[in-house]
Amino acid sequence: FGLDPTRAAPAVRALTDGIHPHLELRGVHAHLASGLDAPELLAVARSIVTWAAELGVGLFEVNVGGGMSVDYARPESRFDWAAYGEGLARLSDTYPDLTLRVEPGRALTAYCGWYATEVLDVKHSHGEEFAVVRGGTHHLRTPATKGHDQPCSVLPVDAWPHPWPRPSAAGDRVTLTGQLCTPKDVLSRHVPAPGLRAGDRVAFSLAGAYAWNISHHDFLMHPRPGFHFLNHHENGHTIGDDGEVRAARPRGDR
Ligand SMILES: Cc1ncc(COP(=O)(O)O)c(C=O)c1O
Known part of the structure; x- marks a missing residue:
């Protein structure tokens, strides 16, 4: 998905030459990598922002995507969010008029699910x-x-x-x-x-x-697993095989 960077110039031109006044170019959205640690992902973010700035049109936003690592061999380790945030802050200081966005996926939700x-x-x-x-x-x-x-x-x-x-x-x-x-x-x-x-x-x-x-x-038409959603009070809800959402039984009523 996405657009080859070499094809960005004509796309940007079409949005900025006044021929389509109802379309406004807000920024650039990129998602280039998966499973990188903070220094690597910061280098990716820097390269995206530098590239976007060199397009030479006034941008409001640059979205540098996701790709924060999850280490399946060391499940207790965590992506270094603090270092990544500090690096993004420095990058943001260089481009004070730009809103930087990130969109993490795996590193936010991987730790929230178990397959039993x-x-x-x-x-x-x-x-x-x-x-x-x-x-x-x-x-x-x-x-x-x-x-x-x-x-x-x-x-x-x-x-x-x-x-x-x-x-x-x-x-x-x-x-x-x-x-x-x-x-x-x-x-x-x-x-x-x-x-x-x-x-x-x-x-x-x-x-x-x-x-x-x-x-x-x-594959082989085996039954699907059940899905159980718990909140931090342990009184979550359960989605049954019929797709119905039911309140989980309160503690002590098991
Ligand atoms: C456009 C886009 N943004 C963000 C993500 C999230 O990536 P990750 O789960 O590696 O953080 C993806 C994942 O495919 C994506 O396609």
């Missing part, structure tokens, strides 16, 4: 242990598209209601996969999960951005 599922089976194949979880990359495609291991926590469940023996991991590391008929359906590789059993739950974190929305939901 359960282990259906644990099996050995070609010397590796795999746990197949209910669902997979048709719900959470992020690790498949970005090639990372989705951070996760195992929540052990003691109950095993079935009459057959409970499958469990013999080793320390287990690769967590989904149910799809493709070797690409991998959520996290070599997860330290000694003794992981069928019936245990797994909660994948950093699932609040580019997760459900970018997934191929109907």
